[in-house]
Amino acid sequence: MMVATVAAHVETGALVITMAGRWSVGQAYTLQRALARCAAHHPPYVAVDCTRIAPDKLLPTLLPAMVMLRESCRRGVTVLVCAPASALTELLRRLPTRRVRLYSRLTEALGRVRPYPVPPRARRAHRRLAPVPQAVSAARGLVRECCERWRLTDVADDAQLVASELVANAVEHAGTDIDLTLCHHRQRLRIAVADRHHGVPALPRRQSTNPAGPHQPLAVRGRGLAMVTRSAANWGVLRGTDGKIVWASLTTSPASRLRLPSLAAIPRAGYPA
Template sequence: MTALERLGPLPATTGAPYLVTTGVDRRAVAVEVTADASVTVVEMTVHGRWSEQLGGQVADAVRLCLAGPTRAIIIDLRDVGDLHGSSLPFWAAAARSARLAPIPARLALCLPPGTMLDHRLRHTEAGVPRAFPTMAEARIVLAGPLVRTHRRMQGRLPAHPRSVRAARDLVARACQAWQLNRIRHDAALVMSELAANAVEHAGTDAVATVVGDGSRLHLAVRDGDTRYPRFTERKSGQLGRSLGERGRGLRLVHAVAVAWGAMPARGGKVVWATVSPQTGPALGAGLDSREPGDAGPPGGVPTGTG
């Protein structure tokens, strides 16, 4: 499969979790991905000489990002060798994939002015991503409007069991403010598990984010541990029984969320999940999430609302 073909939609058989990892070649890191705390904005840094192999790695990373709530992808190409600008068709296809994703996203490139790729991008009338000379300029243009226009609530979570309740309360406030009570239970259940995973396994302070998108909620928890959560799906026929017995962990997230995954973040990672009415009637109903923080007041500190 060519790099262009790999930019197509993820097959339905791929399924969650969507785990974005660092791409490497025989010599060094080739593709690095860094998400913000909400996974709304993702930055990607590409290294090396442009080739079919490198394009394939970028395509895989872009597709995994588009499986989640990402609205903007900024790709740093300042360390990519492309003397003749031959990667232009790839970037046009990548921009199209982003526009046509289930959650449409904008894609922008950062590259030195005066290169052949920069020249070709600026002289192509339509269908190609916008080019910026610096990452800072790209962030202002792409990320700024998202922060101002999206419904968003965010809270800091200390590395303490009480933070699980605080994260759940954050979801409850968001659902009440945005009239999303239909998915309140499932969303709170999923957020509880994401927060508990950060408290128990990362052991660092974290940031919980809730973003409203129509009838959906995008949930994310950023912590200071780079290790990804481990997930092993139960065999067919065992899931219902195991959920009834445990009502715990990432298997519950897998069952309740329409999609979930993880991305690298600066100094850690972000684990995200999307909850929608289409997940079914209260899949988590009757199941108790982990509540190690039930003894005592909420531990999170709200830092913003949308």
């Protein structure tokens, strides 16, 4: 039976899918669920670690996985395949994408990529923030700037609120460097806040009569994550060996297009309007 585990690599922003066992059609949903989390976070890289799969089972296992990952490549995600078999080189060359790289080990793959890349003209932005109160205003400024540049005025206020709450939570509870990433793709604005602390925020309680205390989680003592829940279409947490990534997704209007005035409103040349 195939097992696929999903984790975040905070330092690079990558999503790591570790595969073990033997592929079977009945276990395909396991990988599909892992890739669904990839779509939610929209990371710059997806690392597929196949080093635990027996060499004679590698091709039957990896080929269906690469078919599923093809859509991720189309969205601009680079796939890092970690496998010891050199026979995979020819297989990867035949794939209809150049966004697949082959490495012998996971540590090598994560050590060779550039953390949080921002390709030219891509609707992606990244900024590393220090764990200080000023990080909240810096996060709001980056979100406001991106929403103006990407013409996302309909979600600008909610996006600034979500980003400021997630960054404030990281400043208060993590106390480590913070990586803020924004990505707009297919009517979704994704906000990801990564820190180097393993504590995971709890889901907000909808009703609580307990008095707030200074050492209670943000979800209990304040309205921070409850406001995120109301403002975002979805949100979640990706655990990792070096910290965690908290992400939120907001639904945007269709991409802005050049809107021409109605022909009925344009005076015809030579004729009275």
